[in-house]
Amino acid sequence: MSYSKELKVAQLAVQRASILTKKVFHEKAKGTLSKDDKSPVTIGDFGAQALIIAAIKKNFPDDQVVGEEEASSLRDDVKLRDQIWGLVDGTRLSDAEAEKVLGGPIESVEAMLDAIDAGNSAGGAKGRIWALDPIDGTKGFLRGGQYAVCLALMVDGDVKVGVLGCPNLPIDDAAPLDATSGVDQTDAEGKGVLFSAVYGQGATSRPLSVAGLAKGQSIHMKEVKDITQATFCESVEAGHSSHGDQHAIATKLNISKPSVRMDSQAKYGSIARGAGDIYLRLPVSATYQEKIWDHASGDLIVREAGGEVTDSLGKRLDFSIGRTLSANKGVVAAPKAVHSTVLEVVKEVLSKK
Known part of the structure; x- marks a missing residue:
């Protein structure tokens, strides 16, 4: 259709x-x-x-x-x-x-x-x-x-x-x-x-x-030739996303620029058009479940712009279960060429918790 x-x-x-x-x-x-x-x-x-x-x-x-x-x-x-x-x-x-x-x-x-x-x-x-x-x-x-x-x-x-x-x-x-x-x-x-x-x-x-x-x-995701120069986005609210884990991931990737903290799916739109590069939203607790309305639009827009969107384990976001993303933990969005690199570091940091 x-x-x-x-x-x-x-x-x-x-x-x-x-x-x-x-x-x-x-x-x-x-x-x-x-x-x-x-x-x-x-x-x-x-x-x-x-x-x-x-x-x-x-x-x-x-x-x-x-x-x-x-x-x-x-x-x-x-x-x-x-x-x-x-x-x-x-x-x-x-x-x-x-x-x-x-x-x-x-x-x-x-x-x-x-x-x-x-x-x-x-x-x-x-x-x-x-x-x-x-x-x-x-x-x-x-x-x-x-x-x-x-x-x-x-x-x-x-x-x-x-x-x-x-x-x-x-x-x-x-x-x-x-x-x-x-x-x-x-x-x-x-x-x-x-x-x-x-x-x-x-x-x-x-x-x-x-x-x-x-x-x-x-619009298209920007090609990231040097990941150390990437711009990564995260939520403003510490209650929505783990700033500490995300800082550790940025440090391991040798990203020196400060993160861009923004509310809403404006982050998805921003990286989809190449104004930013990476969006991390990592869980603040083992029981927290993302709502589907907070990610459905942005997930598709980033993927259609040439990006990859998964959770912190590398699984696609599953919108078929109900009102929450109960099968997923966190969000990792990045250009396809560097997504696996970012995800590897995400797994490394989270495995030590």
Whole structure:
């Protein structure tokens, strides 16, 4: 299958949701709640999830969605619910044809809540299931760093379409990452990228737009001729990824540049277009399980850009089990030519723990 319709719907839906998140990004009060796992959720998370799931259900009514958020707290909090409705109802693409593809505006508050709650799929190895993170990197979103709107289609457990909206990344694919790339960011002119990939068809980037899709271009992992000069990315939060192990790995690889700490799957998009080289996300505990919505889009985009993505044992990421990557431990993403070298050092460091 070409998945051309799925790709277009996903791109436009992520683009429209990114417009909503940009509105919230500039607000001092973002309507933050704490979930059971103590992670934050904002009005932007709820609004973006509603817009994206509504577009999916309009175009593919039988498809399931694994979404990060659910609407029970909004049903009990009228003020917050109405605040989110104001955002959702007021967010449009300025291109009428693009809006027609998405199905136009959500009809009511109750329809918005139902759309959010439609992200309740358990996932699995059968059928068409979308993995959605409406704002990946919510802490980065709150502190003014990087974040991403993430959507991927899995068919019988394999990722076939992946899209990332990264409002605070530079449009220029050649702009290199540095130690400041994850902090004090804006979505000013020259910022905002839409990454996408279809299995077997390569990966692209294009500027985020407020209308239809802007012109895209192919992206590719950068050739790493000297691994000691590689740029490696890691999460900002020490609770998400083991900074100590990753520093030890970089030291053994004789990488002298400081790591680039960024929130969200913006790291996947950045290495896919050659702005960075290596992404490490190593487990902080034996029991921690990654969520599929945190990796599905980025995994496909990096692989379609010529990279390799595995866990810390060299196994492909398995999105077919449920809502988590329960069969995997950690993530190692790098250009194919050097992935085995990086993985060997990862195994060496982790084996000593």
